[in-house]
Amino acid sequence: MKKIILTAVLFSGVALAQMGPPGPHARGEFRPGPFGPPVPGMRPGKVVTDAPYSATMTEQSVETLPNGGGTITHSISGTVARDKSGRTYAQQTFTGGPFGPANGPKTVIFITDPVAGYAYTLYPDKNVAVQRPLKAPPSDQAGPKHTPPNDPNVSVSKTTGGTYQNLTNVETTTITRTVPANTIGNSQTLTSTSTVLYSPDLQVVVSSTRNDPRFGQSTYSLSNIVLGDPTNISFSVPSGYTIQTAPLHEFHGPPPEE
Numbered sequence: 001m002k003k004i005i006l007t008a009v010l011f012s013g014v015a016l017a018q019m020g021p022p023g024p025h026a027r028g029e030f031r032p033g034p035f036g037p038p039v040p041g042m043r044p045g046k047v048v049t050d051a052p053y054s055a056t057m058t059e060q061s062v063e064t065l066p067n068g069g070g071t072i073t074h075s076i077s078g079t080v081a082r083d084k085s086g087r088t089y090a091q092q093t094f095t096g097g098p099f100g101p102a103n104g105p106k107t108v109i110f111i112t113d114p115v116a117g118y119a120y121t122l123y124p125d126k127n128v129a130v131q132r133p134l135k136a137p138p139s140d141q142a143g144p145k146h147t148p149p150n151d152p153n154v155s156v157s158k159t160t161g162g163t164y165q166n167l168t169n170v171e172t173t174t175i176t177r178t179v180p181a182n183t184i185g186n187s188q189t190l191t192s193t194s195t196v197l198y199s200p201d202l203q204v205v206v207s208s209t210r211n212d213p214r215f216g217q218s219t220y221s222l223s224n225i226v227l228g229d230p231t232n233i234s235f236s237v238p239s240g241y242t243i244q245t246a247p248l249h250e251f252h253g254p255p256p257e258e
Contacts, residue, residue: 047086054081054230055222063216087235
């Protein structure tokens with residue numbers, strides 16, 4: 001889903017296994033990066049402690065086809081959580097799209113445990129968990145920081161101190177991008193808008209929307225946000241699961257397209 005899921009850009013992607021049996025080289029198996037599985041709304045690899053919460057997440061992309069051809073809709077729903085030690089949990093059910101199997105929705109669970117030093121991809125339909133060692137993420141201070149040049153076709157506005165559900169001090173950033181006519185073969189000016197709501201207290205994105213005339217609309221949001229250590233979520237592999245160890249030389253990232 002390279003072009004229609006906004007959060008794939010914001011949070012290094014959300015992906016999972018397709019129909020093949022889980023295992024280090026199964027077709028369609030999700031292979032997290034070296035810093036663990038991405039959790040929607042959270043920065044990959046960053047460990048946030050003493051900011052526990054749980055919430056329901058929904059993500060959807062709707063692409064409108066030309067000439068009255070209808071729409072193409074892909075959606076992800078599930079639960080995300082983090083405990084005070086920085087362990088994260090994401091249960092995601094995929095419907096449609098390259099990661100949604102043809103015979104119905106597919107659910108995969110991602111657990112990152114920086115305390116133990118492992119990340120897990122759980123396949124509930126197989127009772128299998130793939131274990132990977134976590135690596136320390138690069139320091140924010142490492143290396144020079146790149147400041148992109150000002151682009152007259154991009155405008156950014158930011159407000160602070162907003163509210164979202166039961167959260168306060170929420171930051172809202174709106175980015176408007178304009179592609180002038182005849183830049184990429186477009187006969188008319190194209191304008192896309194992205195709006196992101198971020199909670200500095202939780203250090204997560206709580207809502208985002210992107211409207212692009214080329215790709216349609218993508219939305220992501222958290223609801224039913226509960227602050228505090230989750231009481232009904234386990235951050236460990238359930239009993240009865242077979243734990244497979246991923247090889248250290250394994251390719252990090254989504255599987256190649258076939």
